[in-house]
Amino acid sequence: MSARLLDGIAVANQIRAEVAPAVAAFTTRVGRPPGLGIVLVGDDPASDIYVRGKVKAAAEVGIRADAERLPATISLAQLLELVERLNRSDVHDGILVQSPLPPALGDDAERRVFDLVHPDKDVDGFHPINVGRLVQNRATLVGGTPSGVIELLERSNIPIAGTRAVVIGRSDIVGKPMALLLLHRHATVTICHSRTADLPAVARDADILVAAIGRPAFVTRAFVKPGATVVDIGINRLADQSAVERLFAPGSKGRDTFARRGSVTVGDVHPEVAEVAGALTPVPGGVGPLTIAMLLKNTLRAAEQRAGWAG
Numbered sequence: 001m002s003a004r005l006l007d008g009i010a011v012a013n014q015i016r017a018e019v020a021p022a023v024a025a026f027t028t029r030v031g032r033p034p035g036l037g038i039v040l041v042g043d044d045p046a047s048d049i050y051v052r053g054k055v056k057a058a059a060e061v062g063i064r065a066d067a068e069r070l071p072a073t074i075s076l077a078q079l080l081e082l083v084e085r086l087n088r089s090d091v092h093d094g095i096l097v098q099s100p101l102p103p104a105l106g107d108d109a110e111r112r113v114f115d116l117v118h119p120d121k122d123v124d125g126f127h128p129i130n131v132g133r134l135v136q137n138r139a140t141l142v143g144g145t146p147s148g149v150i151e152l153l154e155r156s157n158i159p160i161a162g163t164r165a166v167v168i169g170r171s172d173i174v175g176k177p178m179a180l181l182l183l184h185r186h187a188t189v190t191i192c193h194s195r196t197a198d199l200p201a202v203a204r205d206a207d208i209l210v211a212a213i214g215r216p217a218f219v220t221r222a223f224v225k226p227g228a229t230v231v232d233i234g235i236n237r238l239a240d241q242s243a244v245e246r247l248f249a250p251g252s253k254g255r256d257t258f259a260r261r262g263s264v265t266v267g268d269v270h271p272e273v274a275e276v277a278g279a280l281t282p283v284p285g286g287v288g289p290l291t292i293a294m295l296l297k298n299t300l301r302a303a304e305q306r307a308g309w310a311g
């Protein structure tokens with residue numbers, strides 16, 4: 001058996017195609033496009049690639065995106081001042097501060113910055129008010145990764161209600177909101193983490209297994225009930241040749257990418273899971289594209305809500 005691959009690129013394109021005309025309608029009615037302020041601190045290459053991708057994707061659907069790039073030497077006070085400025089801005093409906101922030105800003109910098117973003121502009125859904133609304137199932141701005149997973153499942157006709165779902169990972173940005181969204185769609189949800197006893201046995205109970213761990217190929221076939229839907233949120237860069245050779249067969253796409261680039265992006269799910277799962281999100285091309293598409297959708301929603309159009 002070989003798992004059906006859930007095509008995140010196709011679903012992300014669908015969402016973008018739905019967002020674009022709504023952005024055009026907003027722009028005509030309000031006289032300006034929905035606006036997104038993106039803050040990037042420091043020169044982390046991966047963050048730089050993510051921010052460029054977000055700016056380009058926004059432009060493609062007609063959203064104004066302004067990337068504010070700040071040196072890693074900036075003080076926390078200066079960063080907070082920039083967030084305040086974006087909070088006050090009339091032309092920015094959404095604010096996104098790219099994570100991770102440089103460690104020099106201090107351990108609690110992300111929390112302080114995310115807490116300062118106005119909840120109405122919080123397109124990542126990180127603000128405690130939006131998290132509280134999510135808990136109560138009345139959120140309108142939920143982080144792009146977990147809400148993108150739901151779009152991918154629903155648009156791929158994977159049933160959620162009545163299923164057993166297991167989420168491995170309990171981070172505030174992925175694992176917890178993911179579990180809540182599944183719960184609100186009537187799955188029976190278990191959240192696992194690094195202290196979970198006999199993790200493979202718990203995971204094997206799942207009809208829908210979500211891996212948000214950050215460990216390459218951690219979820220092997222021993223974790224997967226035959227026929228289950230497996231969602232791989234992990235994005236891990238593997239540059240070690242022997243690890244790549246252990247994971248990917250000769251002649252496979254993974255080996256080919258490694259030979260060309262010297263590294264390969266792998267998820268948290270081992271490639272062998274494709275032999276057991278009923279459906280599987282590939283990495284790359286699964287959840288990743290949805291994250292950006294949902295950011296665009298959230299920016300539009302924030303703009304409409306600020307204009308008093310949506311609940």
Ligand code: NAP
Binds near residue numbers: 172196236291
């Ligand atoms: P995180 O904050 O590091 O959280 C990882 C979670 O995995 C924690 O809850 C941790 O448990 C759990 N964990 C770690 N080792 C484990 C183990 N051996 N057994 C069981 N659980 C274990 O990471 P994150 O921000 O949630 O991100 C998770 C992954 O998703 C990363 O690969 C990240 O790059 C990726 N990601 C992808 C997207 C996308 O667009 N596709 C977006 C965001 C993140 P404890 O809580 O007990 O430590």
